[in-house]
Amino acid sequence: MNKEWSEQNKTMQSLLRKADTFAEGVSVLIDLRDRLLHEIMSFKNLLSEDDFSDMPFPNANGYHSKTAAYSLWHIFRIEDIVAHTLVIGDEQVFFSGDYKERTRSPIITTGNELEGQQIAEFSRQLDIRELYKYINEVKSSTDNILCSLTFEISKRKIPPERREKLCELNVVSSAESAVWLIDYWCSKDIRGLIRMPFSRHWIMHVEACKRICDKIIDLRNKRGANI
Numbered sequence: 001m002n003k004e005w006s007e008q009n010k011t012m013q014s015l016l017r018k019a020d021t022f023a024e025g026v027s028v029l030i031d032l033r034d035r036l037l038h039e040i041m042s043f044k045n046l047l048s049e050d051d052f053s054d055m056p057f058p059n060a061n062g063y064h065s066k067t068a069a070y071s072l073w074h075i076f077r078i079e080d081i082v083a084h085t086l087v088i089g090d091e092q093v094f095f096s097g098d099y100k101e102r103t104r105s106p107i108i109t110t111g112n113e114l115e116g117q118q119i120a121e122f123s124r125q126l127d128i129r130e131l132y133k134y135i136n137e138v139k140s141s142t143d144n145i146l147c148s149l150t151f152e153i154s155k156r157k158i159p160p161e162r163r164e165k166l167c168e169l170n171v172v173s174s175a176e177s178a179v180w181l182i183d184y185w186c187s188k189d190i191r192g193l194i195r196m197p198f199s200r201h202w203i204m205h206v207e208a209c210k211r212i213c214d215k216i217i218d219l220r221n222k223r224g225a226n227i
Contacts, residue, residue, distance in 0.1 A: 019151040037135075047068060051213075055067050055212075056219065067123040068209050069126050074111045074205060080093050081166070083141065103131050104126060104130075108170070108171055158188070166186075
């Protein structure tokens with residue numbers, strides 16, 4: 001894990017544990033998310049639309065075995081679902097912004113259920129420009145939610161009716177590789193959700209995206225050198 005991001009994440013988590021430092025912890029988190037978003041935006045400049053569906057590590061054991069498009073979709077569908085359906089109980093950006101049509105996505109889920117070439121095929125169908133609009137809108141909306149939280153609110157558990165709503169929306173696949181997310185999220189308090197989908201989850205998948213991006217560029221340069 002990137003040392004700087006990791007240290008900032010640890011600082012944020014420590015600050016969130018106390019009422020008198022909670023607001024500072026949120027500020028540190030927003031700064032971390034801004035840094036990670038800057039990295040995410042750089043992929044758009046470095047990769048072609050076709051590159052976003054490339055899978056340079058198809059047999060790897062790790063997040064870098066996916067595509068860049070899948071990784072970004074996965075980060076922000078999870079964040080949108082958790083922030084809006086579970087934390088504050090309103091409509092997801094995905095639905096209010098009509099992003100299924102706009103991104104041309106064949107799914108509304110987190111994508112956990114997809115494997116191997118399913119991931120590549122899914123990625124090829126996405127409109128990357130619209131995916132980036134979704135990314136920015138979700139990030140902005142979540143930041144606003146984070147800034148509205150208090151220490152007392154952060155200790156609240158997810159109400160049963162929000163879990164029921166999550167199930168009704170069918171945004172988490174019933175596949176074994178995905179359905180566990182419902183119990184995982186709903187067993188946490190809001191602070192627990194802040195510490196994973198809104199921060200550490202970003203770090204893991206952004207690092208995977210960076211590895212994918214670097215490999216694609218390396219392969220591109222080698223092909224160019226051989227011409």
